[in-house]
Amino acid sequence: MDSVTQITLGSAVSLAVLGRRTAPWKAALWGALCGTLPDLDALIDHGDAVRNMTFHRAESHSLFYLTLLSPLVAAAAVTLHRETALWKRWWLAVWLVLVTHPLLDAMTVYGTQLLLPFTDRPFGVGSIFIIDPLYTVPLLAGVAAALRATPSGRRWNALGLALSTAYLGWSALAQQHVTELARASLARQGHQVERLLVTPTAFNTVLWRVVVVTPEGYLEGFRSLRDRSPDLRFDAFARGVEWRDRLRGHWPVERMEWFARGFIKLHEREGRVLLSDLRMGQEPYYTFTFTVAQRQGAGLARIERPPLMGQRPDVERALPWLWRRMWGEEVAPPR
Template sequence: MDSLTQIALGSAVAVAVMGRRTAVWKSALWGAIAGTLPDLDAFIDHGDAVLNMVLHRGESHALFYLTLFSPLLAWLVSRLHGEGALFRRWWLALWLVLITHPLLDTMTVYGTQLLLPFTNHPFGVGSVFIIDPVYTVPLIVGVVFALAAPRIGLRANAIGLLLSSAYLVWSVAAQQHVAQVARESLREQGIAADRLLVTPAPFNTVLWRVVAMGPEQYAEGHYSLLDESTHIDWRRYNRGAALAERHATVEGLRRMAAFTHGFFRVQEDEGRLYVTDLRMGQEPSYTFHFDLGTAAERANGPRPSRMDGMRVDVEQGLDWLWRRLRGERLLPPGLVAPAPR
């Protein structure tokens, strides 16, 4: 999730656990700091765009390492504030703050390596977008109330945590419903799919994007919970299966295939090989689109990949999002309707 959300969650969790045992500002401050710490790995440059992506949310998001780190941080905080008697309580609070960060990240589609060093599998439920005000605002309001009026604010903080947690449950239920709608739509339209990806459009859990991967093609569609019918308009694209098989040993491609759980596309343009993460973005604009170079460049040794992603115009994208969310059937920004036959 975004940094503001992780700060708000960290503060809310720490305030809830510490209660009146210490000043609310202390627990809110250290909750915010601990809630930010796992994302400091984003500042590490591995010298390769694909590596920067797949190694983010790695060791710093692993439950095992965060559990080992939590007593050290709790000892530091309790000594700094002269609250040695509260060491165990600080330990519990900061441990919960640290581990709820990657657990929340796991609710997004990106991929979080929770179980390192035992496995580097990137877990991703994909039921919430990386920025979702409906999740974040209750946490912020609860923490602000706790800071402004501790007597009643602690209850407001607890309510904020309850509401945000309930929203996550709702997101999973909505995702499962849309997945069922998508499977039925694929069956009715005779579209073969090996795997299905269902993720929310930005900032909400009403409009959903669905990607169905087939042997040679993938299909993309959108479904809003406010649509008048369950029919999904699927648009089909070449996934580059032959290219992927031919270049399967290319390091960047191999890593992307594993990290995306197979939701990737391979293209070649003027001899340059490109791989695209189909999970984040939508046609024709994707956040993670990588240039893996030419065969000649790769033959000379490891070549750093370069990110070449495209983003939708914000104003145009928000207008489409709001209209499509309300059930209006529209093509995503940048797509052109096929000419009539």
């Protein structure tokens, strides 16, 4: 999730655990710091854009390593504030803030390596967009109320946590509902499905994007919870299978195919072979697009340190479409 959300969640969790045992500003401040801590790995340059993407949310988001770190951070807090009698409560607060960060990240589609060093599998439920005001606003309101150090403020903080958690549960239920509709629709239309991804569009859990990898390419469709038709309409696109064969064994391509769980496409533009992560963005605009090879006459030169070539949609076209489509109006996506 975005930094503001993680900071706010950290403060809310810390305030809830520490309660009246310490000053609210202390709980909120340490919660914000611990809520930010795992994402500091983004400051590490691993050498190229593919490595930076796929090594983000790795060791710093491991539940095991964060658990080992939590007593050290708690010790720093109680020593600084001279609250050693509250050691266990501070430890619990710090641990919960640290581990809820990657657990929330895992609800997005990006991929979080929660179980390092036991497995490097990137977990990504994909039921919530990286920025969702309906998740963040209740947390912000609760933290603001709790900082007033009144009983009602603490209750508002607890309510904010409860509402945000309930919203996460709702997002998972809505995702499952759309997944079932998509599978049924694909079966009726006779599509052969290799992989299926259902994830929300920007800032909401009403309009969902469906990506289907097929033997021939991939399909993209959208489903609003306000749609009445039982069937989804899909647009078909090429996935660049011929490029995949030519780039077999190329580390950036192999790494991205693993990290994106097969939801990638390869395509040529102006003599460059580009790889796009189909999970984030929508056709033809993808946040993570990398140049992985370059044409050289009849040959192909592989690029070992691929640069990021991400594309952003035209906001003036995309936001009105998003709003209209979210409410069930059948309008074609901007291409």
